[in-house]
Amino acid sequence: MNAIGIFGGTFDPIHFGHLRMAQELLQHLNLSEVRFIPAAMPALRNQPATSAQHRSAMVRLAIADNPQFSLDERELQRAGFSYTIDTLTALRQELGANVALCLLLGSDAFLKLPSWQRWDALLSHAHIIVAHRPGAEPLAENMSAPLKAFYERHVTNSKLDIAKKKAGHILLQRITPLDISATAIRTDLQQQRSPRYLLPDAVIDYLTTNQLYTN
Numbered sequence: 001m002n003a004i005g006i007f008g009g010t011f012d013p014i015h016f017g018h019l020r021m022a023q024e025l026l027q028h029l030n031l032s033e034v035r036f037i038p039a040a041m042p043a044l045r046n047q048p049a050t051s052a053q054h055r056s057a058m059v060r061l062a063i064a065d066n067p068q069f070s071l072d073e074r075e076l077q078r079a080g081f082s083y084t085i086d087t088l089t090a091l092r093q094e095l096g097a098n099v100a101l102c103l104l105l106g107s108d109a110f111l112k113l114p115s116w117q118r119w120d121a122l123l124s125h126a127h128i129i130v131a132h133r134p135g136a137e138p139l140a141e142n143m144s145a146p147l148k149a150f151y152e153r154h155v156t157n158s159k160l161d162i163a164k165k166k167a168g169h170i171l172l173q174r175i176t177p178l179d180i181s182a183t184a185i186r187t188d189l190q191q192q193r194s195p196r197y198l199l200p201d202a203v204i205d206y207l208t209t210n211q212l213y214t215n
Contacts, residue, residue, distance in 0.1 A: 003100040005034035015199040017180035039082035088125035101126035133177035
């Protein structure tokens, strides 16, 4: 079964941590593509520091040289809060039942899953792939009781399960630890420190030209 990675976030700005995570999960799971889906208005965090137009443009620049990465702007074109369940529902209707959707999450995002809109329905439309960095605290020790029960019902250790079904499994996948954060990059820019080697040069040129994240 063809499998597609779904990678959402504010990407404020997109950086090498995002890109490397997407690349490693694409390879580990033999995904045909990874779709980057910038959120317009996240419901559970502070609103982005810069506009949807700028964040979309930076994603486009960052992924331009990778034919297996694509930009999906559906959440930027939808009014109201950007709920992942709405995005997955729409993608499933568009792509049909013969495509496996893989929602790519960092471990921090996964631990907050019970606060998401209709979180227990996500697996009706997609698999959840949790990117876990070696050396990080064990996930199980930090899960709430509802999340732990949900995890134990759906977890698999086999990548073949992801390939065989369109949705329904949770897979924990180790990735290379890169301690890069968009928050730290914004702070560097505000304090006039160079973000070089933290994000692609094309993105640095764009945010410099447009004077993003400066006081």
